[in-house]
Amino acid sequence: MGARDSRADILDDDPFRNTRGQPRIHRVHQRVDDRGTLHFETNGSFGNALMQFLNQSTWEKPKHHTGRLWHFSKTEKNHLALAMAAFTLALGFMSVYGISGINEYGFSTWLVLLLLSMPVMFIAVGPAFLVHEIGHKLVAKKNGCWAEFRADPKGLQFGVIISLLLGFVFMAPGAVMVAGVVTRRQNGHIAVAGPLTNLGLFLIGIPVWGLVLGLSGAFDGVATAGRITASDYIANGSLVWQAILIHAGVFWLQANLILGLFNMLPFGPLDGLKIKDWSERAFYLVLLIFAVPVFLWFSNVWSPMGVLHTIAETISNLVR
Secondary structure, three states: OOOOOHHHHHOOOOOOOOOOOOOOOOOEEEEEOOOOOEEEEEOOOHHHHHHHHOOOOOOOOOOOOOOOOOOOOHHHHHHHHHHHHHHHHHHHHHHOOHHHHHHHHOHHHHHHHHHHHHHHHHHHOHHHHHHHHHHHHHHHHHOOOEEEEEEOHHHHHHHHHHHHHHOOOOOOOEEEEEEOOOOHHHHHHHHHHHHHHHHHHHHHHHHHHHHHHHHHOHHHHOOOOOOOOHHHHEEOOEEOHHHHHHHHHHHHHHHHHHHHHHHOOOOOOOHHHHHHHHOHHHHHHHHHHHHHHHHHHHOOOOOHHHHHHHHHHHHHHHHO
8 A cells, every 4th residue: 555645735634644642733725616716724623713712813814925035014014013012011021020029129210120121121032032933934935925923912911911910921922924835844844943043043142142241341340149130230329231231141042042942842833833743853853952951051050141151251351
């Protein structure tokens, strides 16, 4: 008996394939009606229910265009700006421990620290989210799909409220919407592009932030015995720019590691499920790339602060 060509999965699921225990990916299939019109459908009603639950059923339907690979429509730019603004605000609330930080700092200091934290989070954590989504978009377009980011207004509102009330960020800012028919391999490539961009930003951030902190002498003016927080931005009524710069570098490394690892979880709409469906070898490889340094970090074997301090100190000694 001959083996089924895997490319046939584009048109229909294999009726003889045992899918028990396998990741459930809602595929897109096509059919032709009596009038000869070609339709694309998803297999299963769960996908539609999930879309309604996430408030995605009201998102603008894709309008195909023939623009360049690096193309962002006006609508997409607005959605990206909205998501980045809400994400930055939520991270700012997290930095000052939400509304409970008012009791610790006093309202005036709390407000000042919030306003200082937001641009730091925008620079340090914003690229981890933004470039992740752009990675999905570019690879999807490279494979012939329409792809644009769409923010989830309710998800943004929920995330900002949670960060304000509880002091931590749990947010679904939105996602890149992809329209088109792709193979399982192409779908895996689109999914893995996001975490790999975070890995690239993490690796680039080590020498770049080490160089910036070393040349600026930021560590010379700040005690590094403990972790730096937003409360270190002000000391004796003066702005401590060294603490702000160090915090941005440390958060850059932390954010890309955590976001990359989180998206590799093989659940729901996260990237890990699509990658695992394409290639388990690729899935476990990328998962370990993020999981190992995060585990060693939380085990105090290494730390982003320690790495940047070592590099900055080396550079500082070389230029003296």
